[in-house]
Amino acid sequence: MRKGIQSLLLGVSAAVALSGSAIATDLDITCRCVVGGVNSGTAEWIQKKIIPAFTEKMKTQGKDVTVKLTQFGGEDEQLTQQLALDFSTGAGPDISAFDGFLIPSFVQGGLLKPLEEIAGPDVASWDGWSHIADGTKALMSYQGKPYGIALGTDARMIFVRRDLFQKAGLDAESWQPKSWGELLDAARKIKAADPDSFPLQLNAGVSMGEATTMQGYWMALLGTGEQVTDENGKYIVASQGILDTLRLYKTIYVDDKLGDQRAQLLADGRNRTFANFRDGKTAMLVEGDWFYRSVTAPGAEFAVADRDKVMTWKKMPAAQPGKGLRGQDFVTISGGTGFVINPHTDAPKESWELLSFMNSQEQLTAFQEIQPAIRIRDDVAIPNSPFLTETAKTLLPITTARPNDANYNKVSTEIQRMTESVVSGEMSPEDAMAQYKAAIVAIVGEENTVSRL
């Protein structure tokens, strides 16, 4: 009898649950973030702040919404791969983290739709837009239409370990390299003081993916006064700037062995470079501010002990003073990552509500408490983080961005291959550039390229 009642109750509750789910909405959100792992702050923010607050808010409107966070622990490239395949088959999460530079190629491939087309007029009437500058709106836009909202922007610089400088008799405080020569000199002095160290790290190779292109190649190339494309948007396939950049790589990794060549070639290379910095083997690492905000933050896997005493940062110099992009002495580049809505979502309205909720002033401010960063909204302050305030003030005025072009991510892969050929010692800079030229011509067509040599 008791069993009978139990099963009856079970049946009733199942029926209730089923009828409930008829009006309930399930939303999936994916990011490359794991609590206690990579981008831990983002995962915590979504898990602890966004999800409870959003479900509560929807409940007050009489809607039953469940939000599930999928924590993706793999590499950026793997998430891109998964999203591309998912979006092309109508699968995938409703909302996903996304790097802005991929938007043009996804849009042209028919894998993303403008926010307005997905969620309707609610998008245009969102009050948040008035607090987002056009430049940051453009980070997740293509041809003037937003496909997602960036969480913020960033900048790249040289991270420096004071303790290693001190060991080599250098003063990290007053040191600010004004040319590649000064950068290499410091690296050589540190190498001489500790032959087992790899004092300088400029990302290269295929396995680091876009981190190679953004944090490594661009940071050097901009210092030669060039960019990946010319002023008409044509890809530069042969130039003195490319050669100089590749020669810098060769000096660092092959000739003078100032950097950890193995870390550039192994599959888990990027984490190795983080570990090198944490373990005091690398004194100078060219990375984005993410490295400070997330990678070396207290409690993270690569946390640097006593971070604010040990670590400082310097501007990346041009090859020679005044030889950088636009005649600058120092260079940097910015990107933006944020979240997009899957065009195949079953719940476009709710997805937009979630996305805009995440980018509300209240929620971004809550994010700042977990992990301070340069946020997109002008009404979200950078709280009590001298590092970010200072870098934003110094670097954002001199920054630039990647071309907003559907071919860019393919070109970027070729850049990674080109740098790998050089740092592995397999090709001379001249041969690597010739191979790059052939590859780019095959991708964009000869008429969209330009040779400057």
Place this chain on the structure above:
Amino acid sequence: MKKFSLLSTRAGAVFLAPAAALVGVFVIIPFFWVIFVSFTNRTLLGRTALDPDFVGLQNYVALFNPATFFTRGQFGFSLVLTIQFVLLSALVGQALLGLVLAWLSQSVSPSVKAFLQTTVIAAWILPEVVIGFAWFAFLDYDNGTLNMIMRSLGLPPGDWLLQQPFWVIVFFNTWRGAAFSMMLFNSAFQSIPPSYFQAADVAGATSWQKLRDIALPLIRGHVVTDLILITMWTFNVFTPFLLTNGGPSYRTEILSIYTYRIAFKDFEFGKGAAVGVVIMLINLVFALAYLRIARKKTAEAE
């Protein structure tokens, strides 16, 4: 051979229909689809995803372009690498090692034989991801078991995955796949009447002479079967990806990994499909050779 039927033709067709439908949907249609896609410049991202052009044989011409054929990271390089990989790891490695193990286990005590076979077969049946990680840990430069052994013996540690990546995957595939050859040869040896060997023993033959003059000629059919099967499997194996990702600098990018990179990392579906078609043709040759020998064997048996 007498013809008989367990079921009427109609009933047989009904029972076969679901399987035929599945094969049609998941094998035949994709087969022709891949051939079709290989004549286009279809991609997953970018303009050619929505609006691919028919490019005729362009993808195939690009694959066999003599100017870049042997360049690292191109089709020809991967093809040559795969042939070397098959020769070394499948024919020399797996088949020879399997033969030696099977021959040795004919004369050792049953407990040793059981231990030997369990060890070898374990390497074969463990899940690929598990052994991939295990080997990665084994070969790691800083904390790997192999280098710990090298250091304790006073030998210099090796940076195996970076300096000898090709030999790593050859060795790995040999270790992984020797079990199949061993089991096949083992059962083949056991099918030989023991009296043959006893007679040879009386005549004072050495183990090598017994293998060469009695065992090998009698199991020739098994040897050919084994060689064709493991060649085909090794040709298509993807597991080395778990160890090296095809790198560093494409030095372990055998054809299966090359296809994966072109189609699912670069998202060049058209070109990837062309590679797939070429690989299918190569496999077809193996399969035909195998079927022919199998048919001959059945004919001999009757």
